[in-house]
Amino acid sequence: MRPNSLHYLISLALLSQFSAADAQQKRTYNVAIVVHEGVELFDFAGPGEVFAAAARSNDVANINVFTVAPSKEPVVSQTFLSINPNYSIDDAPPIDILVIPGGRTGVLLNDAKFMAWVKELEPKTDNLLTVCTGAFVPARLGLLDGLKATTHHGSIASLKSGYPNITVIEEEKFVDNGHIITSGGVSSGTEGALHMIQRIAGLKAAKGVARYMEYDHWSPDKGLMAYENEAIKKLKSMSVTTKSRDGMKSDFSGFERELSNVTAEMVDFGELEAYGDELLENNQSELSLMVFRRLSELYPWSIIPFDRMTEVARKTGKNDTPPTEEEFINLIKENGIAAASESFETWQKKYPGWKIFGEGSLNILGYKYLYGPEIDTALGIFQLIVKAYPESWNAWDSLAEGYLKSEDYPMARKYYNKSLKLNPENTNATKMLEQMKTQYAGQ
Incomplete structure (x- = not known):
């Protein structure tokens, strides 16, 4: 039996080399939000904002958000907003998370082709999230039989009477059955979407999105976990x-x-x-x-x-540990990039492979300095990022932009080309190299 003291376990976790042996590539979730004639505006816009914001800010998964409709024809929400769907049910790409908002849900329930599409698609998805009366779509298909579910408070009675095999829950923002998540009316869809972000990207990501949206009253405990x-x-x-x-x-x-x-x-x-x-x-x-x-x-x-x-x-009393990301960022702000770089090198030697900071977080910080009075600090940050993430084309692209801003054109060219080598589809690097040929020729 392996030693089981706490000291041993902590040492094991902190001193081990970290590798991606058990990891897959960073996953991309395709999130399809259904829009239809008479769709409730906040039902689809709230979750859309949540997933789009999470796509920009989380470091766990890639998130690709798009709309899908029964056809490619524009649909109208709230009588004043015309929406051009990204896809129809005939040409939509593979879908991992399907979001069905409410509104004039009868438009969907009476569309045999759409209902057949949902029935065929549902087992292929990771999750189905309904908002408001959107719950009536999986209810009609029998997908909620034997499960707990919720909907808009004004439709609770209809869901109960029309679908007796469903345990209808009142006064909950969402009900999570594992595969299918139903949420209450209108703004509750935002709560359900934040819960989905918590599941796929963690609590920090969900809280970050809620803070960005100034949705500070959100609490992960406002829903029912039914599985x-x-x-x-x-x-x-x-x-x-x-x-x-x-x-x-x-x-x-x-x-x-x-x-x-x-x-x-x-x-x-x-x-x-x-x-x-x-x-x-x-x-x-x-x-x-x-x-x-x-x-x-x-x-x-x-x-x-x-x-x-x-x-x-x-x-548990072990304080000789690497800094958290927040502590490392504060070190840059308070003690400067030189002190932070020295700290990074020290901890990397002590705990090889340990992540001190996320690429995205430090990249955002670098740009704040780049377009302020401290370009040298920005360059130092970008240099630190490429040390930690040498295979990231975006990290080299940012470093190139830093050198371009500091008017070091040879270094800018060098690192834009490095970024292009890692990602030949980096259109920004291609564009900047072309501009440099004409604007900074000979420099």
Whole structure:
């Protein structure tokens, strides 16, 4: 049996080399939002804003948002807004998350072709999210039979009387059955979408989107969880004690073996993170650390699991840990880029492969300095990013822009070409190199 002391486990997590051996490539979620004649404006615009904002800000998954309609003809919402759908049900790309808003839902219910499309598509999706009376679409198809569901408060009675096989829930912002999530009326769709972001990208991402939208009253506890992930349920059933001559003692080997079998296909990022939080709240730091470690193996590009491991280690008295991303950014702001670069090098030597910061967060900070009075700080930040993420074409593109802004044209050309080598489809680099040929020829 492996040693099970907390000191050993923390050392294991912090000192190990990190690799993407168990990770897949960063996943892209195609989010299709249905629009139809008479669709309720906030029903589709609220979730649309949530998913679009998350696409720009989270570091766990790529999110591609588009609209789909029964046909390519424009539809009108609230009598004044004309919407040109991106796709029709005939030419839509593969869909991972299907969002069905409410409004004049009869338009959809009476469209046999659309209903057949949803019925065929539903088992191929990761999730189906309904808003308001959009719940009547899966209800009509029998997809909510035996499940709990909610809808707009004005349609609760109709859902109950029309579909007795559904347990209709009142006074909940959303009801999550695992695959199908139904949300209440109008603004509740925003709550349901934020919950979806929490599931696929974690609580930090969802809170960040809510803050960006100034939707500060959002709470992840305002919905009903009507299911439990099977992989997590199995982990919870694992015994972490064993008998010995001295009585019962801790034995994490079975739990650790089962955890190593958990894949990204079995559990969402946010679900596994929430389980790690639950363990931490129950003073099971050893198990919590294992869960966050597994999260870092499945999603090695995300900063979140590394910050969470640092948090657990510090709560158990181990303070010789790398800084969190927030602490590192504050170090740049308060002590300068030279001190931050030195800190980065120190921690990388001590814990090779450990993520100190996310590429996106530091890139945003770099641009704040680039278009302010501290171009040298911006260049230092971009140089730090390419050290940490040398395979990122965007990181080299940003560094090139930094040199262009500082009028170092040879270095700008060099790094735009480096970015293009990594991503030949980087149109910005192509455009800037062409401009430099004419505007800065000979420089």
